[in-house]
Amino acid sequence: MNHPITYVGMDLGTFKTSVASANGKRSVVPSAVGWPKDHVARAMLGRDVIFGEEIWKQRLALDVVRPFRRGALKYIAGADVGITDDEIVKHKEAARLLVKHAVSTTEPAADGPIYGVIGAPSRATILNKEVIIDAARETFDAVMVVAEPFTIAYGMNRLSNTLVIDIGAGTIDICPMYGTYPKDEDQITLPIGGDSIDEEFHRLMKQSETRAQLSLNMAREIKEKFGFVGDNEEAAIVTLPVAGKPTQIDVSKQLKAACRSIVPAIVEALRELISKFDPEFQSSLLSNVLLGGGGSQLKGLDRLIEEALKPYGGANVTHVYDSVFAGATGALKMAMSMPAEYWQQIAAQAQDSDEDEEQPASVPLRRAA
Ligand SMILES: Nc1ncnc2c1ncn2[C@@H]1O[C@H](COP(=O)(O)OP(=O)(O)OP(=O)(O)O)[C@@H](O)[C@H]1O
Ligand SMILES: [Mg+2]
Known part of the structure; x- marks a missing residue:
């Protein structure tokens, strides 16, 4: 047997x-589970629990739970x-x-x-x-x-002289690799990430484009398509309903501000983290910063982090090959x-x-x- x-x-x-x-x-699969709201929904969907992209399509008929939203369960009580x-x-x-x-x-x-x-x-x-x-x-x-x-x-064989930053939806996790499993106190989790960018973008839009209709989900989609942090990107022009009428709006300013909102905390955490190591090792970590997670796809993020780390001797920031x-x-x-x-x-x-x-x-x- x-x-x-x-x-x-x-x-x-x-x-x-x-x-x-x-x-x-x-x-x-999306980290979400949908339960039919009532008997009608149950009969229509023909199942007790729904997973996958269908959750978003059928969301009006479902109670949707994202179990780890905002770091719940995984990071924050x-x-x-x-x-x-x-x-x-x-x-x-x-x-x-x-x-x-x-x-x-x-x-x-x-x-x-x-x-x-x-x-x-x-x-x-x-x-x-x-x-x-x-x-x-x-x-x-x-x-x-x-x-x-x-x-x-581990997957990329970067077990030493590398500083990994995983920019997820709920948290940004930073971990220095020095040839063995890093100590807890050498790692950092920041309770921000893609979700907080979406919320900030949504808030800025509500403030400045009071008549445009934008859900958090739409905010995320716009960010995934246009999200950038640098100065040289093309304008992000999107079509949003204004009083029911599709209207073209330039959201570049709000989007850039929201995407940049995570950068100061990342740089501060990196600064704090590398200061714990001896100077020689600090520079080898900074010359191998590896960005992972969905947020690593924000355009210009690598260059902006490099720029912000110039006062600390400069850095070389790259991406994982496959953030998913x-x-x-x-x-x-x-x-x-x-x-x-x-x-x-x-x-x-x-x-x-x-x-x-x-x-x-x-x-x-x-x-x-
Ligand atoms: N092209 C893109 N540009 C910017 N952000 C993106 C892009 N694609 C995905 N994202 C964002 O990345 C985040 C998801 O990243 P990822 O899949 O690494 O998170 P997660 O592993 O589910 O979350 P966590 O690690 O925090 O638990 C979402 O906020 C998503 O909107
Ligand atoms: Mg993740």
Whole structure:
């Protein structure tokens, strides 16, 4: 009875979840779960739970939960994000269903164990990691939770002399790579990202274009199409309804201001982080800054960060090759490079004990039952 093992890497993001499996399949789904609002919606949709892009198409008929929105569960305690205890239960349920669905899209072998590595924000607490592990419990036989930027660096073989900045929707995670798993105190998670840019853009538009109608979702789409931070980009002219009439509006000023809003915090965090290392290492980190995550696609961001770091001796900033899958493929590579006995050990430990023992801070390893 030699059941095949399936190794899986997962980037369980605030906005999207990408999964890469050792069986060669990979997929990306929105980090959202939709429940039909009532019997009519249930009958129309023909299912109890909806995943994927259909959620956005059918959103009026659904209660949609984005379990990690604003860093909820993964980084910030529920109460601090303004969600009630009941909603936390619902968010956890959504997270569990999301993990299960995302893995199922890669069609793992039916009978064998599933061993996986999942990315979490760099400074996620033990409690946050427990939430991720709980969400994975039903789907994985053993799971390891590691910092999101670390999975990106691992996938690209950039394990030393590199500073990774993962610009996600909910958080920006910064992680220096120096040949071993970086210490918690050397990593930084900023509670800002693509979502906060969308909110800022939306706010600035409401302030300046009072009659134009713009939802947060439209704000995000405009940002993804035109988002820029530099001075030399083309004007961002979009068509928005004004009193029901499609009207062309130049949103460049508001968009640029919103996109730039994340930069000071990134530069300040980099400055703080590199000052902890000796000067020689500081310059080698700064000459290899790697941007990942969806936000790394903001036009001109690399140059603006380089510019802002000039007073610190200059920097060289580059991008990952694939901002959607860099984390998941790195996590998969990591899962596959662990010896099988190691995985079996985690899975066995899990079966032995249900206690929440404290995990090593750098690589919290737990399992699913
Ligand atoms: N071309 C683009 N330009 C600017 N931003 C983009 C672009 N494409 C995607 N994004 C933004 O990137 C963010 C999603 O990035 P990513 O998928 O890395 O986040 P995530 O992993 O789901 O979130 P987190 O890591 O915070 O949990 C969203 O805010 C999205 O709007
Ligand atoms: Mg991410």
